[in-house]
Amino acid sequence: MRVDKKGHSENIALVTATSAAILTLLPVAAHQVGLLSHLPDPPFAIFTSDDITESKAAHPLGIPDGLLGLGSYGGTLALILLSRRHPIARKMLVVKLVADGSAASFNAVRQLVSFGKLCSWCTGTVLCTAAMVFAGRKLIAQETVVVSRRLS
Template sequence: MNPTQLSRELRTAQTPDLKRRRWIIGLSLLGAAMGQIVTLYQTGIIKHLPDPPVGPFDSDKVDASDYGYKRLDTPDAAAMLITYGLTTALASAGGKDRALMKPWVPLAMGAKLLGDVLTNLTLAREEWQENKALCFYCQTANVLSVASLALAVPEVVRAAKNAFTSGPNSVAQV
């Protein structure tokens, strides 16, 4: 797509898909902010993660536990930055008609979001089993991922219909 046209569409077009994509971008950036906060704690830059006064939350306990450091020899919140950045990039990619013109982009975004939600559910279960507590910031990010998946569904469905037809933009011919 012409960069001038892409810039104009992303910034000014008002389609239902773009409005939902903008929400997904905002939610993803908020998820990345949750990852940044926890990364600050897990690397010793800040010493405490405040939690709401209600609920099963003990973010300090969870994020300082073995659970928070057992994958890839790194604090787990650092990976949140990567995953929410990738979602932001996928939601930002393409113009207002990408479900028709490049259906693989919204399909990739939908698959990514579905994978995030399933992974987050697994990790939340593991977080609870190992710590008998939850990280407020991580669970907030999980809710953001579920909301993003719900917002993505209409465009993903439209892209799937376009991708699997025999037109010039179908996945089979890409």
């Protein structure tokens, strides 16, 4: 599969946004496993990262969601890197980007509904995920057109 320079720059944006999302999750995971005693927040009352990341909701099936997020975004990064040469990885990346965007949005809304506050680090992950979806928007649109043509 040939990728033009514009496609290459989209790949760079995807890699950058996904790497940034991973970086925002590292302190969360470190806090959840006891390596960091406190997650610092900006000086705004809306943020309470410690309370949210220590909550039962942040440990689905007893597993810290920071660790789950690191694994998930690591998978997204692998798909991005594979997608330039493997068409199936490209298709899987589209599904993964939509799933990542949906999960990040759900978690942000859940924090506001459940706590009335936000984890600042998780909000950073949400913003990075939005950048990932934005960077992958043309890929998502292209693959959606291909699927809809096959269905009709």
